[in-house]
Amino acid sequence: MSWTIEGNTGTWEIVVGLEVHAQVSSQAKLFSGAATAYGAEPNTQVSPVDAGMPGMLPVVNAYCVEQAVRTGLGLKAEINKVSVFERKNYFYPDLPQGYQISQYQHPIVGKGELILDMPDGTQRPIGITRLHLEQDAGKSIHDQGHDTTLIDLNRSGVALMEIVSEPDIRDPEEAVLYMRKLRSILRYLGTCDGNMEEGSLRCDANVSVRKPGQPFGTRCEIKNVNSMRFVARAIEYEARRQVDILESGGVIEQETRLFDSVKGETRSMRSKEEAHDYRYFPDPDLLPLELPDDFVEQIKATLPELPDEKRARFMTEYGLSSYDAGVLVAERETSEYYEEAARHGDPKQAANWIITELFGQLNKAGKSITDSPISAADLGKLLSLIKDGTLSGRLAKDVFAIMFETGDAPDKIVEERGMKQVTDTGAIEAIIDKLIADNPGQVATVQKNPKVAGWFTGQVMKATGGKANPGVVNEIVAKKLGL
Numbered sequence: 001m002s003w004t005i006e007g008n009t010g011t012w013e014i015v016v017g018l019e020v021h022a023q024v025s026s027q028a029k030l031f032s033g034a035a036t037a038y039g040a041e042p043n044t045q046v047s048p049v050d051a052g053m054p055g056m057l058p059v060v061n062a063y064c065v066e067q068a069v070r071t072g073l074g075l076k077a078e079i080n081k082v083s084v085f086e087r088k089n090y091f092y093p094d095l096p097q098g099y100q101i102s103q104y105q106h107p108i109v110g111k112g113e114l115i116l117d118m119p120d121g122t123q124r125p126i127g128i129t130r131l132h133l134e135q136d137a138g139k140s141i142h143d144q145g146h147d148t149t150l151i152d153l154n155r156s157g158v159a160l161m162e163i164v165s166e167p168d169i170r171d172p173e174e175a176v177l178y179m180r181k182l183r184s185i186l187r188y189l190g191t192c193d194g195n196m197e198e199g200s201l202r203c204d205a206n207v208s209v210r211k212p213g214q215p216f217g218t219r220c221e222i223k224n225v226n227s228m229r230f231v232a233r234a235i236e237y238e239a240r241r242q243v244d245i246l247e248s249g250g251v252i253e254q255e256t257r258l259f260d261s262v263k264g265e266t267r268s269m270r271s272k273e274e275a276h277d278y279r280y281f282p283d284p285d286l287l288p289l290e291l292p293d294d295f296v297e298q299i300k301a302t303l304p305e306l307p308d309e310k311r312a313r314f315m316t317e318y319g320l321s322s323y324d325a326g327v328l329v330a331e332r333e334t335s336e337y338y339e340e341a342a343r344h345g346d347p348k349q350a351a352n353w354i355i356t357e358l359f360g361q362l363n364k365a366g367k368s369i370t371d372s373p374i375s376a377a378d379l380g381k382l383l384s385l386i387k388d389g390t391l392s393g394r395l396a397k398d399v400f401a402i403m404f405e406t407g408d409a410p411d412k413i414v415e416e417r418g419m420k421q422v423t424d425t426g427a428i429e430a431i432i433d434k435l436i437a438d439n440p441g442q443v444a445t446v447q448k449n450p451k452v453a454g455w456f457t458g459q460v461m462k463a464t465g466g467k468a469n470p471g472v473v474n475e476i477v478a479k480k481l482g483l
Contacts, residue, residue, distance in 0.1 A: 003170060003171035003172060003173070003174070004212075005209070005239060005240060005243050007243050007247045008247050009247055010211065011211070011212060012209045012210070012211060012239075012243045012246075013170060013209065013210055013211070013212045014170060014171070014172075014207065014208070014209050014235070014239040015167050015169075015170065015207070015208045015209070015210060015216055015217070015219075016167065016169035016170070016172075016174075016175055016205060016206065016207055016235055017129075017164070017165050017166060017167035017168070017169065017205075017206045017219075018164075018165045018169065018175060018178060018179070018203055018204070018205055018206070019162060019163070019164050019165075019203070019204040019205075019206070019221075020162070020163045020164075020165075020179070020182060020201065020202070020203050020204075021136075021160050021161075021162055021201070021202045021203070021204070022071075022160065022161045022162075022163060022182075022186055022191070022192040022194075022200070022201050023036075023136070023158060023159070023160055023192055023193075023199070023200040023201070024064045024067045024068070024133075024158075024159035024160065024161055024191060024192060025067065025190060025191055025192055025193055026061060026063050026064050026067060026159055028061055028063070029047070029050060029061065029135070029157040029158050029159060030058075030060070030061050030064050030101070030133065030134075030135045030157060030158070030159035030160075031049055031058030031059060031060060031061065031101065031135060031157055032047035032049040032050055032058070032059070032157055033047065034046060034047040034049075034050055034157065036158050036159075038195075038198050038200075040154055042141075042150075042152035042154060043151075043152055043153055043154060044154065045154045046153045046154065046156065047157070049157065050096075050153055050156040050157035051096050051153055051156070052096030052097035052098070057285050058101060058283075058285055058286060060085075060286065060289065061159065064133065064159040065108070065133070065289065065291075066299060067159075067161075067191040068108050068109060068131060068133050068161055068191075069108065069109070069291070069295070069296060069299050070189050070190075070191050070299050070302075070303065071109070071131060071161055071163075071185075071186065071189060071191045071192075072108070072109030072112065072131055073296070073299060073300055073303055074185050074186075074188070074189045074191075074303065074306055075109070075112035075113065075114060075128050075131070075163075075185065076112050076113055077109050077110060077111060077112025077113075077128055077131065078109065078110035078111055078112070079108070079109060079110075079291070079296050080106065080107065080108055080109065080110055081290065081291045081293075081296075082106065082288055082289070082290050082291075083103055083106045083107055083108040083132075083288065083289045084103065084105065084106040084282050084288050084289070085101050085102070085103055085133075085282070085283045085286040085289065086101075086102060086103060086104050086105070086280045086281060086282050086283055087099040087100070087101060087102075087279075087280065087281055087282075087283050088100045088101075088102045088104070088134075088278045088280055089278055089279045089280075090277075090278055092137060092140075093140055093149060093151055094137050094138035094139055094140045094151050094152075094153070094156070095137045095138070095156075096138070096153065096156065100134060100135060100137065101134065101135050101283055101286070102132065102133075102134035102135070102162075102280075103132035103133055103134065104132070104280045105280070106288075107130040107131060107132035107133075108131065108132060108133055108289065109130060109131035109132070110130055111127065111128060111129065111130070112127075112128035112131070113125050113126070113127060113128060114126050114128060114165075114178065114181055114182060114185070115181070115308055116174065116177045116178060116181055117177070117181070117311075117322075117326050118177070121322055121323075124174075125168075126165055126166065126168045126169060126178055127165065127166030127168050128163065128164070128165060128166070129164040129165065129166055130164050131161055131162065131163045131164070132161070132162050132164075133159060133160070133161060133162075134159075134160050134162055135156070135157045135158065135159065135160065136155045136156065136157065136158040136159075136160050137155065137156060138151055138152055138153040138154070138155055138156040139151070139152045139153075139154070139155055155199075161191070161192070163182065165178065167206065167208075167216065172231070172232035172233075172235040172236045172239075173232055175205065175231050175232060175235055176228050176229075176231055176232050179201075179203060179228055179231055180228065180330070181307070183201060184307050184329075184330055184331065184332075185306060185307060186201075187331065187332060188304055188306050188307060188332045189303070189304065189306075196226050196227055196228070197226075199226065201226075202224050202225065202226050203224075203225045203226075203231055204221055204222065204223050204224065204225070205221070205222045205225060205231060205234060205235055205238075206219045206220070206221050206222075207219060207220055207221075207222060207235055207238045207239055207242070208220070208242070208252070209239050209242045209243055209246070217242070217246075217252060218251075218252040218253070218254050219254065220238060220242070220252065220253075220254065220255055220256070220257050220266075221255075221256045221257065222234045222235070222238060222257050222258070222259050222266055223256055223257070223258055223269065224258070225259055227261075230259060230261050233259070233261070233264055234259035234266060237259075237264060237265050237266055238257065238266045241265075241266065253271070254271070255268055255269070255270065255271050256268075256269045256270050256271070257269055304332075307329045307330070307335075310329045310335055311325045311326055311329045312325075314328060314329065314335075314338075317347075318342060318347035318348065318351070319347065319348060320347070320348065320351055324351045324352075324355060327355055328351060328354065328355070331369070333368070333369050333370050334354070334369050336376075337354070337369050337372070337376045338350060338351065338354055338376070339376075340376030340377060340380065341353075341354065341376040341377070341379045341380040341383070342380070343380060344376075344377055344379075344380020344381055344383070344384060345379070345380040345381070345382070345383025345384050345387065346383055346387060349383050349386070349387075350379065350380065350383060353379060353382075353383065353400075354379070357397070357400055358372065358374065358379070361401075361404050365404075373403070373404050373405070373406075373407040374400070374403045374404055374407070378403060378409050378410060381409065381410050381411060382396060382399060382400060382403065382410040385399075385410055385411070385414065390414065391410075391414065392468075392470055394461075399413050399414060402417070428460060428464075428468055428472060428473055428476055429476055429480075431459075431460050431463050431464070431468075432456060432460060432473075432476055432477060432480055433480070435456055435459055435460070436456075436480060436481070442455060442456070443481065446481055447481065453474075453477055453478065453481065456473075456477045456481075457470060457473045457474055457477055460473045460477075461473070
């Protein structure tokens with residue numbers, strides 16, 4: 001898949017690499033015991049270490065290290081038994097230490113791979129360069145009505161995993177697919193909640209353009225993109241901006257830019273720093289991080305079934321299409337809901353009902369699958385009622401709507417509201433006999449053109465309030481009319 005821009009001088013290709021900052025799911029920060037809960041009052045979750053107080057020594061949070069290793073294993077990446085924390089020196093008002101403790105030359109996780117499921121059914125690997133652990137900065141607040149900038153240090157010291165991709169992405173939508181797949185894996189692993197609205201997952205996009213087959217061009221970095229939709233828009237705008245500059249004889253300056261989501265454009269923030277500008281050096285307060293030999297193996301033994309493996313199993317075990325399986329495994333909660341429903345009903349039918357009926361109702365109600373008024377077991381029971389002939393497909397949709405509204409079980413609804421499908425052939429025959437007697441003209445039409453026999457079926461369904469079994473009705477109509 002390659003997205004190109006046609007310019008006056010020919011075709012241009014975009015080259016994108018993503019740096020994703022994923023907040024580690026941990027109740028304490030990377031180097032202190034301060035809390036990490038979202039939404040706390042400003043500066044209420046700050047230890048002396050997070051505030052950069054003199055003489056305060058960082059102590060690494062072993063659980064955050066475990067979460068980083070777990071993520072590396074989920075990305076099928078190399079786990080480095082020895083890694084080093086370094087000081088990345090720069091000044092921001094919300095960085096009280098005057099440096100960020102990060103990793104650079106010796107990260108905890110090395111090269112890995114993430115497989116994208118493309119819209120045309122093919123798969124495309126995107127390389128992972130590394131994953132390293134680092135502490136987050138605080139937050140500068142500019143919109144409180146004061147002629148000042150306020151600082152909230154609640155996020156200062158929060159553990160981040162920076163996951164850096166190779167420059168393998170060639171399409172804005174491909175970048176979105178990458179972000180979605182990465183988010184899905186993180187959520188399956190339980191290492192990051194992936195909540196972009198709360199800042200748990202953000203993305204820096206490195207964008208350059210080139211003529212196909214030529215060396216990489218000069219890249220610009222778009223900082224802190226915090227929604228999937230904005231990732232694609234920011235990359236597309238930046239690529240077109242660079243092409244316009246190059247085609248008019250200009251030169252791309254390496255710089256850091258911000259995406260203005262209201263105007264739909266990027267704007268210059270500062271010239272792009274290189275690694276040497278940060279004067280990295282090993283943090284003298286932290287020894288090299290050495291993982292025991294069995295540490296990685298113990299974590300590997302606890303990994304859940306991840307989306308790619310689950311998708312393959314759903315296709316094999318339940319006979320699902322690649323598309324349906326992909327939709328159902330995108331979120332761990334959805335895959336678990338599906339398997340529970342499939343245990344109680346037909347697996348293919350369960351997939352169809354979840355993807356079309358349930359997702360449709362949930363989207364309309366603004367709910368997630370974890371908030372569904374219909375339990376997976378009850379959806380499975382509904383499908384069983386279709387299978388055993390208690391409900392027709394049409395009646396089942398009516399029952400489904402009532403289930404979504406009330407949360408009641410399908411058998412209770414059918415019993416209390418008299419919605420059981422009519423399969424009594426005597427009752428159906430009586431209705432058809434009357435229709436034939438009352439409509440000789442329609443009988444003559446059907447005998448000339450059997451394809452319009454559906455009129456009689458429709459009339460029976462109407463007379464029974466949709467409760468007649470359509471298969472039984474069709475059979476009796478055909479028999480009575482000699483078709």
